Amino acid sequence: MKEIGPVIRISLLLMIVCGLAYPLALTSISQAVMPEKSMGSLVYDKKGEAVGSELIGQPFTDPRYFNSRVSSIGYDASGSGSPNEAPSNPALLKRVKTSIEKWKRENPDVPVNQLPIDLVTNSASGLDPDISPAGAAAQIPRISRLTGISKKQLQQLVEVHTKKASMFSEARVNVLLLNIDLKEKLTSGKS
Numbered sequence: 287m288k289e290i291g292p293v294i295r296i297s298l299l300l301m302i303v304c305g306l307a308y309p310l311a312l313t314s315i316s317q318a319v320m321p322e323k324s325m326g327s328l329v330y331d332k333k334g335e336a337v338g339s340e341l342i343g344q345p346f347t348d349p350r351y352f353n354s355r356v357s358s359i360g361y362d363a364s365g366s367g368s369p370n371e372a373p374s375n376p377a378l379l380k381r382v383k384t385s386i387e388k389w390k391r392e393n394p395d396v397p398v399n400q401l402p403i404d405l406v407t408n409s410a411s412g413l414d415p416d417i418s419p420a421g422a423a424a425q426i427p428r429i430s431r432l433t434g435i436s437k438k439q440l441q442q443l444v445e446v447h448t449k450k451a452s453m454f455s456e457a458r459v460n461v462l463l464l465n466i467d468l469k470e471k472l473t474s475g476k477s
Contacts, residue, residue: 353425385406417461
């Protein structure tokens with residue numbers, strides 16, 4: 287019975303230190319040092335409303351906008367992760383074939399053999415916000431046809447949003463940021 291007192295005190299002390307003090311200290315430090323990142327790298331529109339995060343992909347169903355990567359989890363960040371299906375898995379083959387058929391319907395100007403693989407496969411997390419520059423470029427003919435914005439202007443827009451390759455990453459385009467600028471072009475009538 288003598289051991290229960292110290293065990294309870296140590297448990298309470300550890301709960302306060304590890305469950306309250308340490309997380310509060312780290313949160314305070316991160317908000318002071320990098321406030322934007324500590325709040326989820328939120329992206330705001332011209333009205334100041336949060337429209338998403340630079341870190342989480344979103345679906346874009348309007349064909350006038352650039353499409354994100356396919357997400358097997360429906361862009362639900364609470365359940366991130368890939369289904370981990372093997373290339374021979376019938377479910378994966380069916381989903382990829384469906385994505386390719388959709389591509390053919392929506393992008394008749396770009397043959398399937400020029401379709402970048404990242405537009406029909408999902409990332410490991412299923413939430414990747416980026417596509418390859420080739421993935422963005424392959425969508426330019428469709429978007430130009432539907433919006434009236436020249437291919438050259440769309441290519442410039444893609445280039446502005448292309449993060450260059452580094453030692454640790456490939457070149458990539460954040461679809462949300464790209465589509466926000468595209469929406470601005472569409473609503474301002476500058477094409």
